[in-house]
Amino acid sequence: MLYSRFHAFGEDMEQPVLVFLHGLLGNSDDWRACTGDLQAQTCFTLDLPGHGQSRDVRCASFDETVWQVKETLIANHLSNRPVVLVGYSLGGRIAMHGVANRxxxxxxxxxxxxxGGHFGLISATDRALRWRHDQRWARRFRREPITAVLNDWYQQPVFASLNEAQTQHLVTRRSENSGDCVAHMLLATSLARQDALLALLKAQPVPVHYLFGAQDSKFSRLALESGFPSTRISKAGHNAHQDQPQVVARVLREQVLRQISLRQSEPV
Structure with a gap:
């Protein structure tokens, strides 16, 4: 089972529990500022395999990771509560995989x-290129000091909005990871191995809402092209809940949870 904990406790048992899934190199503490602004709502976070206090947990595929998340939620008695999944980057891709494939x-x-989660690559060429890309990073995470790898990792275009101080802060925090564990998870859940999820997500009944940072040009485009309801987070890059945690909390409270409440109250 994965390490997990409740961060806030709403009193209304009919209200959904917000379940937060972090990104690659992160852990459940990444959501602390966001959940701290949701005190009236029950919030639940966990450490994904290979991360945080789930460092020694391994997975081999998206299916296995979803199973581990599900079993952790069931063990914490969340099978008796409605759930809203909130996933960032890798966490978003895991959540999408589980929802799309039911x-x-x-x-x-x-x-x-x-x-900031990718819906999946379409062409075999793009998948092959991504697999080689992820294999190169995995080799570096296994063989080199993690701080050196992270200094290069945060130079990738998706992190272009970070300034020097923000980059160094992330390098310091993420250096607590095990390079071997990160490498294993990176390959097990590579974008090259992910299904193309957009059509599958649109064919299932769970409503999807997309968040993206205004300074994240790649995922701004993906969000708008998807056709899903979306929210642009001002003054934020790829990691919007780190840059603007109170704004993300407000979106969850005022748009996502409110819309779920309205749908439940509609006459049948």
Missing amino acids: LFAPLDIRGLVVE
Whole structure:
């Protein structure tokens, strides 16, 4: 089972529990500022395999990772509560995979919020290029000091909005990871191995809401092209909930949860 904990406790048992899934190199503490602004709502975070206090947990595929998340939620008695999944980057891709392929049953998933998560590569060429890309990073994470690898990792275009101080802060925080564990998870859940999820997500009943940072040009485009309801987070890059945690909390509270409440109150 994955390490997990509750961060806030709403009193209304009919209200959805917000379940937060972090990105690659992160852990459940990444959501602390966001959950701290959601005190009236029950919030639940966990450490994905190979990360934080789940460092020694391994997975081999998206299916296995979804199963581990699901079993952790069930063990914490969340099969009796409605759930909204909130996933950032890798966490968003894991959540999308589970929802799109209907792997979270018997959990009652009422909504899916994706922050900066990729819907999947279409062409075999793009998949092959991505696999070679991820293999190169995995070799570096296994063989080199993690701080040196991270200094290069945060030079990738998706992190272009970070200034020097922000980059060094992330390098310091993420250096607590095990390079071997990161490499294993990177390959097990590589974008090259992910299904193309957009059509599958549109064919299933769980509503999807997409969050993206205004300074994240790649995922701004993906969000708008997807056709899903989306929210642009001003003054934020790829990691919007780190840059603007109170704004993301407000979006969850005022748009996502409110819309779920309105749908539940509609006459049948």
